[in-house]
Amino acid sequence: MSAVTVEGLRKHYGPVRAVDGVSFTIEPGEVFALLGPNGAGKTTAVEILEGHRIRDGGTVSVLGFDPATGGRAYRERIGIVLQEAGFEEEFSVVELVRLYAGFYPRPRLPDEVIEQVGLKDKRDARVRTLSGGQRRRLDLALGLVGRPELLFLDEPTTGFDPSARHRAWELIDGLRDSGTTILLTTHYMDEAQQLADRVAVLREGHLVAIGSPDSLGQAERVSVVSFRLPDGTALADLPSLTGRVEADGSAVSVHTRQPARDLHTLTGWALERGTELANLTATRPTLEEVYLELVES
Structure with a gap:
């Protein structure tokens, strides 16, 4: 069974058809990149899959759940790394990761995740002291600590220097190898080329291409x-x-x-x-x- 099945997905805002009849599947353990310019419908589609936005039409199944009605049982099985997230500035890194770990039934060890994302040296630092790239790594740690079966990654390496980007890519490759399914959005085509098993391109709410990065439309x-x-x-x-x-x-x-x-x-x-x-x-x-x-x- 597919990890994600989307059929005829629609979301309209008045006359604007943000997502208009989009269909695709994501297989277990696959890294699937959803690409498109700003306004193409990526964010709307992903928010529907996350359960944060109600669709107007079509069917959606994620890990066997309808995200609109899956509730806590659904949220415990996914991880979300937003493009921008707000933190309580006075928490330390380890305190915040421990807090998030408490939301899940089988979390990973906080110190293990902190080391994995490259924040071991900042374990006891206050969030307010972190650089932009370090905050992005903290985003990753919070998305991973719940041991998600499906991880949503929204522009995961924004603000990273080249070395940090490659470490993040290695981390994502390792998650795929461990069986985690990943839905990635990115504006970096080299990132999609490096990480994704398949990519889908949205334009004005429509799916215009889908396939592996090497074969996408090249015939x-x-x-x-x-x-x-x-x-x-x-x-x-x-x-x-x-x-x-x-x-x-x-x-x-x-x-x-x-x-x-x-x-x-x-x-x-x-x-x-x-x-x-x-x-x-x-x-x-x-x-x-x-x-x-x-x-x-």
């Missing part, structure tokens, strides 16, 4: 095969290719929707001639390029 998009013409070879000597061929001196680029076929044709042609294709590369569109095309078209 329909142009890849570029590049190489240098062998000595003594003219552009006219090349075999027939499916893509558009461009040349700058001896540098050749083939813009193709069938990169595997054109690579096969080119390498076969080179082998028959007993020559090499110097600087041969095949470049597919990045997730960021695909994402921008999807949300701006």
